[in-house]
Amino acid sequence: MALKIEMLRGFATVARSGNLSDAAQVLGRTPSAVSMMLKQLETHLGEPLFETDRKSKLTALGAFVLEQAERELQQFDNMVRAIEGFAKATHGHVRIATVPSVAGTIIPQVFSRHINDYVNVDIELRDMDSHSILHELSRDRIDIGIATLGQQGAGLSSQHLLSDTFGVICAPSHELADSTGPVTWEALADERLIANSLSAGISAAASVALHDRAMLSAHNLTSILGMVQANIGITILPEMAVRASNSAGLVFRPLMEPHAKREIHMLRRADSNQSPAARLLERHILQIAKEISRDTVMRHP
Incomplete structure (x- = not known):
């Protein structure tokens, strides 16, 4: 026996x-x-x-x-x-990498609302640009990626998270701050643009021409918004990037251009077997993203 x-x-x-x-x-x-x-x-x-x-x-x-x-x-x-x-998703280890705008908006709300669900879950959170996130996913170094998909989505399982509208950011003393409603490309023709890697991805011909004339270009969000705050020029950024930066006092006005949006996706390797904790985190992220998208639509009908 x-x-x-x-x-x-x-x-x-x-x-x-x-x-x-x-x-x-x-x-x-x-x-x-x-x-x-x-x-x-x-x-x-x-x-x-x-x-x-x-x-x-x-x-x-x-x-x-x-x-x-x-x-x-x-x-x-x-x-x-x-x-x-x-x-039951109460234990485990989840590695997540996300673009900074999501790291500063959606992720804090997820944990603010659901932190007790992750008491015994080891969560590793990194913020980085979309290209780096896709690279980390391809090397199986993260479980969840949140990024713009681009042209390198082979082998990835993708779920659309939200659309992030580009807009013009200017100082309160700038003349564009006195108006309301969307801004046309024509209204920006004579403006001093502080270009950045995000706005450079807008494919509209007027946007390309505006960027070609830009005297200033910056990659760090703090530097970009600091120059805007000093009224050196205006910049173009996705709304969530501005919200995540807590840029108090700056004015955001959406662009009239209907295609001036970046599509943010939640990604993982197609051949991966997600842990229950990772699946729970994905559900919570989707829930908060849906609420944020609904609030955005209500502000910009």
């Missing part, structure tokens, strides 16, 4: 309780069933575990078995909790 974990658990419970009746109540079994299980264990070992039938005093073998049993039971119970926790 092979030793079973429940046999050791029954013996340890009797040893701690000091009698069959209390142990049987803890185990949810009858005293006779517990007594039979102990006899099977003693028969297998060939030696008694208790000095008397009252089960109040252990033999030398019983003391040794109890020490070993409690160690194995603790390890087994920890293993069971870890397995069940992983399956």
Whole structure:
């Protein structure tokens, strides 16, 4: 007969309780069933575990078995909790990389609302540009990526997260700040543009011409918005990038150009098997993104 974990658990419970009746109540079994299980264990070992039938005093073998049993039971119970926790998404490790605008808007709201769901989940969050995110996904270094898909989506599973509208950002003292409604390309023809890598991706001919004439170009969002705040010029950025930067005082006006949007996707390797914790995080991200998209539509009908 092979030793079973429940046999050791029954013996340890009797040893701690000091009698069959209390142990049987803890185990949810009858005293006779517990007594039979102990006899099977003693028969297998060939030696008694208790000095008397009252089960109040252990033999030398019983003391040794109890020490070993409690160690194995603790390890087994920890293993069971870890397995069940992983399956229920309460344990695990999730690596996520996202563009900074999402890292500063959607992700904080996810954890603000659902942080208690991730108490025992190790979450590694990195913000980087879309190209780097696609590279990290291709190397299997992250579980979830949030980026603009571009032309390098082969081998990836993609789910559209939201559309991020580009707009003109200017200082409150700039003349564009006095108007309302979308801004046309014609209205920007004589403006000093502070170009950036995001706005350079707008394919409209008027945008390309405006960028070709730009005297200033910057890549760091803090630098870009600092120059705008100083009224050196205007820039063009997605709305979420501006919201994530907490650029108090600057004015955002959407572009009239209907195609001036970047499409943000949630990505993972198509051949990956997501953990329950990663799937839970994906659901929460989608939920918050949907709410943000709805709020954006209400502001810009």
